[in-house]
Amino acid sequence: MKKSKTFLLLFLILLFAAITRFWNLSYPKTYIFDEVYHAFTAEAYAQNDPRGYEWWHTSPVKGTAYEWLHPPLSKLFMAVSILVFGNNSFGWRFASAVFGVLTIFLIYSVAKKLFNEKTGLLAALIASLDGLILVQSRIAMNDVFIAVFILTSIYWLISWFEKERPWQIILAGIFAGLAASTKWTGFYLVFPFGFVILTKFFKQKKKTSWLKKNWPYFLGAFFLVPLIYVASYVQWWLQGHTLKQFYQLHQQIWWYQTRLTATHGYGSKALTWPLMLRPVWYFVDYGKNKIANIYAQGNSLIWWSGLAALIIGLIEGIRKKNFKLQFLLVCYLAFWLPWVFSPRVMFLYHYLPSLLFLILTLAWLLWKVQGSRFKVQGFSINGKLLVAICCLLFAVCYLLFLPIYTGISIPQNYFKLLLWFPSWK
Secondary structure, three states: OOHHHHHHHHHHHHHHHHHHHHOOOOOOOOOOHHHHOHHHHHHHHHOOOHHHOOOOOOOOOOOOOOOOOOOOHHHHHHHHHHHHHOOOHHHHHHHHHHHHHHHHHHHHHHHHHHOOHHHHHHHHHHHHOOHHHHHHOOOOOOHHHHHHHHHHHHHHHHHHHHHOOHHHHHHHHHHHHHHHOOOHHHHHHHHHHHHHHHHHHHHOOOHHHHHHHHHHHHHHHHHHHHHHHHHOOHHHHHOOOOHHHHHHHHHHHHHHHHHOOOOOOOOOOHHHHHHOOOOEEEEEEEEOOEEEEEEEOOOHHHHHHHHHHHHHHHHHHHHOOOHHHHHHHHHHHHHHHHHHOOOOOOOHHHHHHHHHHHHHHHHHHHHHHHOOEEEEOOEEEEHHHHHHHHHHHHHHHHHHHHHHHHOOOEEHHHHHHOOOOHHHO
16 A cells, blocks of 8 residues: 555544544533542642642542542643643543544554554554544543553564564553553553563574573563653652652552442443443433433444454464464453452443454454455455445444434434443443
8 A cells, every 4th residue: 555545544544533532522511420530630730739649638629539549640641731721621631632542543553563554544443433442532531541551562562572672672661661650550561561572582592692682671671660650650759748658658549449349330340341231321411302421332343343353363363373463362361351350340441451452453354354255155245345344334333322422412212222232221
């Protein structure tokens, strides 16, 4: 494919992603769902108010609370956008929308690095048509931020696997540190790192000399993760907090995450996420015979066909010893499987990092299909046509559910049609 055509198609996909993320971003003008924690705390950061970090304070504003359970990096980005655009709904969400567009670009970049440009464009298109990625790009929460850092770390990790330039794995370590500084789940990048390094190690004829040459860079990459994590609390340190308080803060975080017994009506078990059995309801606005909702919900056709792609990718990865497919599966499981054993209440949006690798695997499968022909009961079907039909169906499903991704007011009967299963209510 010509570079000019690739650039044009990528530009159009990113433009579409930007429009859907920034359109009417300020609606609703009040906090929705966990913005009562994240956006509210970002405002405290913007004012250099130490209460944003300190676990012993109660909020002076009813219905809100200071969010100290996650590292501060995403809230620092939100704080900057609040300083630029003001303490309003657009200001809270602007950084999320920017990172939402970056997510689509990085999906393209990773797919291109793993496979080729066509797969990259397919992956970007599919990602731009997913509802969960869209919704998390339009709310002041930390999920889309960690998505960007995970994908960037993975990009440089793959680059190192191909060319073994030391600075590449160092960059992978830096972005892994930024991911961990956004959510603790960023530490799960240790599994893709370990898989890549071990795979490379066992391919070497002179294993000892290779290890001697590279171990300082491995150590440097891993050391950067906790170093960046501690540095992400720069405002905390500048406010005069002590090392002892830092330790106590993390005690509080650990106790909360492991001992939380609270339940939630829209909570769900990790094993149900791939099937999308329980979306998360964020917002509702009732009108006369109309209703506006926001649900954290994916594109069903993408998610369910993506599961088939994962199974096919697993078989192909094992049968043909395909490192790239094995790697995608390791990444998918690394960010999903640990949640299966988590004791705390969980939500569908925790599946977002794994969803990225499901989409990458689905893009690989569609790229593979487009170069084939299929015969069904005497009829020959062109693979490119089949892929086009799939993408069209993804787009139709996306547009059908777009109102409940973005809070567009629709007739009550239309909304009821979107509740395909009782658990989606």
